[in-house]
Amino acid sequence: MTKKLAKSAISQKRVLDAAAKIFRDYGYAGTTMRAIADEADLRAGSIYYHYKSKDDLISAVLDIGIRAVTDNVEAALKALPETATGRERIEAAIRAHLSAIIEVGDYTLATRRALGQVPEAIRARNTRMRDMYGSVWQKILADAHDRGEFRTSANLTLARLFILGALNWTVEWFKPGGRSIDDVAREFASVVLDGLSGNGGTGAIAEEVSPPAKAKRSAPRISVA
Amino acid sequence: MTKKLAKSAISQKRVLDAAAKIFRDYGYAGTTMRAIADEADLRAGSIYYHYKSKDDLISAVLDIGIRAVTDNVEAALKALPETATGRERIEAAIRAHLSAIIEVGDYTLATRRALGQVPEAIRARNTRMRDMYGSVWQKILADAHDRGEFRTSANLTLARLFILGALNWTVEWFKPGGRSIDDVAREFASVVLDGLSGNGGTGAIAEEVSPPAKAKRSAPRISVA
């Protein structure tokens, strides 16, 4: 039995969802409180009963965006058996990441669109959360590598950046009703995992100096939806 | 001997570069003409001598962004010998794409940050240009597939979306002075190309129904930096 929500909580959620949508469409600076209010069937002044400021609102949207992804991926990893291979873990993480960004699409797209323009303190906080998420990936990639599931020369930092870059981009093109999230995740995982485990066909690979990955734990900060 | 530019052309370029930088940092709506003018060592009113409007300016920035990438990739492909393999062509395209987005980083990042908020007509025009670019990729991937360089089950549309997604993300983390563009391109190409040509280790691949790629020529529109 769903617990009955107070009017306030109901309206606050409506405002939040409206905000995610408008921030998604118009970015931070292009979003007006009047537009959010219209979307939420309120007047702009009323938003201030629920949120202290526009910044308060965008901050909440950004939090939800990154938290949904991180929580989903961590839960998926936790649900795997102890005996899961590195490949299986990575594939599960890919699937969970995709699921999360599609499920809270407005929030994650709003992050993509707005993050670069928000006040510095807000951006810094969100960046820290995303860096934490990035380290989850670094860990599962390193585990797989350590277990010999990848070729020795694989650069895990670059791999992580490519993977997350491509995953984050999916919100731009994924359309529910077309290919399923499972399909997309499986195809992507196979390309990535085969690519990381393959020996390649080019002599250029053989020239790679190793071990490259271990020394790169302080990789550049990246942006995650 | 460099041809002497008129003052007007010199100033116009300065305004354009300033615009790219400010749009990059603040997005479309968050960018003020005063900020651009400051960056260009002018006053806001002066910009209107060179550009009709803010929209005129962003339009020019967006054009340069996508054109740099498209031209660079097409030139790189053209420079290859007729005997080049599909792998070689794809790797060259990856390298050219990376080079372009790093070289005109302000313009491509400005596109990433601003495109979603610009007036519809501007966005539509840029989208058409990007779709044309996407078809360049679809073609070189299809060629490689046709020549048997990829596994039969490879989904070229998804591959293209992953590749371009990951490539477009590099502007967020690539720092000149670190790894060279060549290194990054080579590593990325090996992951992608091995992944597309590999047979994989999972039975799930074998269940893929083919031919998947040929029927997907009308793939969803994607966004390219």
Added chain:
DNA sequence: TCCAAAACCTAACACTAGTTAGAAAATAGG
């Protein structure tokens, strides 16, 4: 049903942004 608290509306404030027209300064060529 009544009434206090919660939730929302409204009008206004202080400030900002894109743009314009005319004035002023800079440039370029004879």
Added chain:
DNA sequence: CCTATTTTCTAACTAGTGTTAGGTTTTGGA
């Protein structure tokens, strides 16, 4: 150096934005 043209500056206009304080309406519990 002079002068016409080009380039830039300036002040102002119109419209818009985040936010506030007080009034009004709605909600929820007794």
